[in-house]
Amino acid sequence: MATPLTAYLLDIYTALRDAFGHQHWWPAETAFETMVGAILAQNVSWTNAAQAVRNLDAAGMLDPCLLAAAEAGDIAPLIVPSRFYNQKTKRIREFARVYVAEYRADPAVMAAVETHALRERLLALRGLGKETVDTILLYACGKPVFVVDAYTRRIFSRYGLLPEGASYDRMQCLFTENLVPDGELFNDYHAQIVCLAKTVCRKTPLCSRCPIRVVRGPLRCAGARA
Numbered sequence: 001m002a003t004p005l006t007a008y009l010l011d012i013y014t015a016l017r018d019a020f021g022h023q024h025w026w027p028a029e030t031a032f033e034t035m036v037g038a039i040l041a042q043n044v045s046w047t048n049a050a051q052a053v054r055n056l057d058a059a060g061m062l063d064p065c066l067l068a069a070a071e072a073g074d075i076a077p078l079i080v081p082s083r084f085y086n087q088k089t090k091r092i093r094e095f096a097r098v099y100v101a102e103y104r105a106d107p108a109v110m111a112a113v114e115t116h117a118l119r120e121r122l123l124a125l126r127g128l129g130k131e132t133v134d135t136i137l138l139y140a141c142g143k144p145v146f147v148v149d150a151y152t153r154r155i156f157s158r159y160g161l162l163p164e165g166a167s168y169d170r171m172q173c174l175f176t177e178n179l180v181p182d183g184e185l186f187n188d189y190h191a192q193i194v195c196l197a198k199t200v201c202r203k204t205p206l207c208s209r210c211p212i213r214v215v216r217g218p219l220r221c222a223g224a225r226a
């Protein structure tokens with residue numbers, strides 16, 4: 001499935017991995033922790049979400065059956081650091097109920113479901129958007145689904161590959177139509193994008209320090225030319 005952009009996207013990934021090293025995502029002990037973390041990370045920094053995950057763990061609540069049966073008042077105080085904690089209480093409890101009822105609280109059972117069907121089922125849950133669901137599919141279930149976030153949009157729009165306002169689906173297709181569906185690659189590629197955006201391609205980019213500014217391809221980064 002090689003396309004004119006395949007080698008270019010792989011060269012970008014290689015340059016990032018050489019600079020930052022493999023990122024070994026997702027930072028969690030269990031698949032369920034990854035799922036909960038993906039929901040708690042909505043619209044908040046990972047630092048805040050991670051604190052909420054730690055609070056759940058310390059309270060012995062990082063358990064799908066316990067979360068599914070819990071009162072909202074038992075969950076919300078623990079996840080205050082994730083902000084929007086009342087909304088997120090409903091979301092993680094609803095997710096836990098579905099995870100227990102439909103997938104026996106077993107990540108292998110969930111991962112065995114055909115990818116498109118599983119994605120549609122999770123997208124039907126209130127408050128779970130494409131980025132959250134794709135994060136669960138990739139990092140908890142090992143599905144070859146590319147996760148798009150604001151950092152992806154920032155970096156690849158600066159490259160001029162897509163406009164900054166490109167839709168989630170269009171941005172995702174940039175990767176899925178030009179790369180073989182490889183869960184390992186997609187896992188670390190997204191992690192590298194996050195690392196680049198946090199350290200170098202920030203709101204004000206530090207282009208002179210960017211490991212991908214010299215990648216040869218059909219387009220060169222606008223930031224590197226500046």
Ligand code: SF4
Pocket residue numbers: 155158159200201202205206207208210211212213221222223224
């Ligand atoms: S060269 Fe500059 S604008 Fe382009 S990806 Fe690197 S830091 Fe971002």
